[in-house]
Amino acid sequence: MRRFNGISRGQRFLGNKNTKEVHDLDNQKNQCQIDKIINAHDNVPFYTLQSAHDSGYDNCAYCIGDSKR
Secondary structure (H helix, E strand, C coil), rough: CCCCCCCCCCCEEECCCCCEEEECCCCCCCCCCHHHHHCCCEEEEECCCCHHHHCCEEEEECCCCCCCC
């Protein structure tokens, strides 16, 4: 579920600074632990999946799939 307050501003993709994983908020799963990422202030929002990849983030295996790890 997209967040429209705080740093996310409705952006679809959310990166975790600690794990360098990117999550799809339109397809998030319980395993993604999005609220935990946000509460720890480890989140980086992205408008596109490509921009997350360009910043060195890998796909979450649960909500996006095709992880390169």
